[in-house]
Amino acid sequence: MSEQTAIRWEKGDDGIVVLTLDDPGQSANTMNDLYQKTMQHTVTRIEAEKGAIRGVVITSAKKTFFAGGDLRDLSAARPDDAARLFDEAAAAKNTLRRLETLGRPVVAALNGSALGGGLEIALACHHRIAVAGSNARFGLPEVTLGLLPGAGGIVRTVRMLGIEKALHSLLLQGQRLAPAAAVEVGIVDELVEDPEQLLERAKAWIRQHPDAGQPWDTPGYAIPGGTPANPSFAAVVQTLPSVLRKQLRGAPYLAPRNIVAAAVEGTQVDVDTALRIENRYFVDLLTSQMAKNMIQGTFFDMQTVAGGHSRPGGHPTWNARKVAVVGAGMMGAGIAYCCARAGLEVVLKDVTLEAAEVGKAYSAKIVDKAVTRGQLDTATRDAVLDRITATTTVADCAGADLVIEAVFENPDLKAAVFAELELVVADGAVLGSNTSTLPITGLAEAVSAQENFIGLHFFSPVDKMPLLEIISGARTSDATLAKAFDLALQIKKTPIVVNDSRGFFTSRVIGTRVLEGLAMLGEGVDPISLERATTEAGYPVGVLQISDELNLQTMHKIRTETLNAAADTGAPAAHPGDTVIAAMLELGRPGRAQRAGFFDYDEHGTRTRLWPGVRDHVPGGDAEVPFEDIKERLLFVEALESVRCLEEGVLISVADANVGSLLGIGYPTWTGGVLQYINGYPGGVAAFAARAEILAKEYGDRFAPPALLIEKASTGSTFA
Structure with a gap:
């Protein structure tokens, strides 16, 4: 029996060797052990037979060219593995270095996407050819996983493009x-119109360039834009730390810092030394907890969610055909656009035709901008808009197999909408409410077919936010839940599934962050320090800014309903942040919509400055809260509330919690999500629980560890 191989070797009469990447055990090629061994063996064979070889073409038998590193192997790395990992990565780099210094032309025939390690293999070739107009994508996305390119990607792109372009474009x-775009940036050299032309064109290039090599191996080659040794460029390099800090806003991301360091340091030495520098920074990240967090939350949990973990089985895949979107405000307009863009017939209904037309105009604005940017042709633009009918007439909704109600958060109004629509839509139509807080089970009482009623919580702006929170009510059928899940994928949203509760998961959890921030303001924390601590913790915007966006008037209404509901059950729900909300409302400063909140706004609603009156008019104490405590209170309060959601059965999976927090409420990506943050806390779950107890003693019982957390801590288990 022949030894297993990940690369097929074919040598033609023309002396050109075609290497086809084809891992027999995986649907995609990755940089696993089999690949590493096979590539080393293959390069050794090429070197031995070089006299009879005219050139080499590397292509793939998979749909994608190469998917990159094996993330299961990478996420298992520990600090004690650093020396071994350094040697393994160095060996992989050395193999590609031998390939590019072979003395024979090497061409990458990119039949599909080349991301991460896949692009690094291609960069070690002397020429790269891809297929025009395909869905293939090219890039080095390692930073999004808390890593950096570990197979020479930094060294080669910097030498190919220059420091600035490599950093900012890739x-x-x-x-x-x-x-x-890959051709424009410079990481792909040419395009062919048809995949069948790839090999022919690659071989032709080899015949035309028999002496091809890498430009950086040519004596006298200069890196585009210069190096720090060049006085004019040194000034640019000196600005990189401040540029990076502005981009990260003080958040503790390690990968961007290591990438900049490897890029700059690598330009001041020869290629082989630069590869060793890149390797050290790579292993530093690979053995970090942050990379494990990000790989878990942004890759594995994302795969679990998109793969249908929370979708009821036994139901056929469903595609909606006609949707009635009721309410043409910002949410309804965004929902209408996403549905029309996905090919659904959309009826956008409002109480006046003018309002409905304004809602449709929102879609026109988006597609017109896409046409201007060359991202969409006019035929597609027209087709999207033709699929949207703006109306005030219920009869136009006849036959819809999907309803998405997006009116104001008023149970009576929502009930009236569904009572009217249920009479005309198709039998068995999915009846969805875009409420962000109102319990679905209660809203479902307004319809006769309660088994078809479900919560579909979109996030604003709908055309940009990737998450759809699906809420299953007490009487929602599994068939309806399955259809809602399929709808999310149909309109290209990432679905998480939760059970019914006031505020569900995302609104309930983000509410704790906002209230905690307002509570700290009331304790005497300086507002600028509060905003800075929020972004340095890794949140996209400050807690006072998000308060203005969410609107304190809306929050007050939600808080009132929550307090009333808590009073009925005897549960304590009062929060010190409520006092600050009341004070701001009394001052007539509810938020951005009214152009007056914690910030001032111009006539266009653009934020201009922190309102000077915050310090004078908002009731505050004189507590001195440590800066690190400010950050941890925000992170902890959301994580603890998520544990309660899991404990109560609102959350049905850890993956839904992590993905929902990352995509829906801006929980810092470096944490991997609300529950992964607990898993990855220094010292583990037990240390997180101990820290929560300290915060509870210092700042209030809302930080007390829930029973589920205590159980995990005592048994040494994690949220998995």
Whole structure:
């Protein structure tokens, strides 16, 4: 029996060797042990037979060219493994270095996406060819997983493009470029119109360039834009730390810092030394807890969610055809656009035709901008808009197999909407409410087919926010839940599934963060320090800014309903943040919508400055809260509330919790999500629980560890 291989070798009469990447045990090629061994063996064979080889083409038998590193192996790395990992990564780099210094032309025929390690293999080739107009993507997205390119990606892109372009076009944001954009940036050299042309064109290039090599191996080669040794460029390099700090807003992300360091340091030495520098920074990240958090939350948990873990089985895949969206405000307009863009027939209904037309105009604005940017052709633009009918007439909703209600958060109004629509829509239509807080079970009482009623909580702006929180009511059928899940995928949203509760998961949890921030303001924490602590913890915006966006008037209404509901059950629900809300409302400063909140706004609603009266007019104490405590109170209060949601059965999976917090409420990506933050806390779950007890003694019982957390801590288990 022949030894298993991940690379097929075919040598033609023309002396050109075609290497086809094809891992027999996986649907995608990855940089696993089999690949590493096979590639080393293959390069050794090429070197031995070089005299009879004219050139080499590397392509793939998979749908994608190469998927990158094996994340299960990478996420298992520990600090004690650092020396071994350094040697293994160095060996992989050395193999690609031998390939590019072979003395024979090497071409990458990219039949599909080349991301991460896949692009690094291609960069070690002398020429890269891809297919125009395909769905393939090219880039180095490792930074989004808390890592950096570990197979020479930094060294080669910096030498190819220059420090600034490599950092900003590829490395620091992890852009995934379409074929044309990849050519424009410079990581793909040419495009062919048809996949069948790839090998032919690659072989032709080899015949035309028999002496091809890497430009950086040519004596006298200069890195585009210069290096820190160049006085004019040194000034640019000196600004990189401040640029990075502005981009990260003080958040503790390690990968961008290591990427900049490896890029800059690597330009001041030869290629082989630069590869060793890159390797050290790579292993530093690979053995960090932050990388494990980010890989878990942004990759594995995302796969679990998108793969249907929370979708009831036994139900056929469903595609909606016609949707009635009721309420053409910002939410309804955004929902209408996403549905029309996905190919659904949309009826956008409001109480006046003018309001409905304004809602449709929202879609027109989006697609017109896409056409201007070359992202959409006019035929597609027209088709999207033609699928949206703006109306005030219920009869236009006849035959809809999906309803998404997006009117004001008023149970009576929502009941009236459904009572009217249920008479005309198709039998068995999914009846969805876009409420953000009102219990679904109660709203379902307004319809006769309660088994078809479900919560569909979108996030604003709908066309940009990727999450859809699906809420199953007490009488929602599994068939309806399955349809809602399928709808999310149909309109390209990431679905999480939760059970019914006031505020569900996302609204309930983000509410704790806002209230905690307001409570700290009331304790005497300086508002600027509060905002800075929020962003340095890793949140996208400060807690006072998000308060203005959410609107204190809305929050007050939600808090009143929550307090009334708590009074009925005898549960304590009062919070010190309520006092600050009341004070701001009394001052007539509810938020951005009214152009007056914790910040001042111009006539267009653009934030201009922190309201000077915050310190003078908001009741505050004189407590001195340590800066680290400010950050941890925000992170802890949301994580603890998430544990309660899991404990109460509102959350049905850890993956839904992590993904929902990352995509829906802006929980810092470096944590991996609300429950992964607990798992990855220094010292583990037990240390997190101990710290929570300290915070509870210092700041209030809301930080007291729930029973489920105490159980996990005592048994040494994690949220998995």
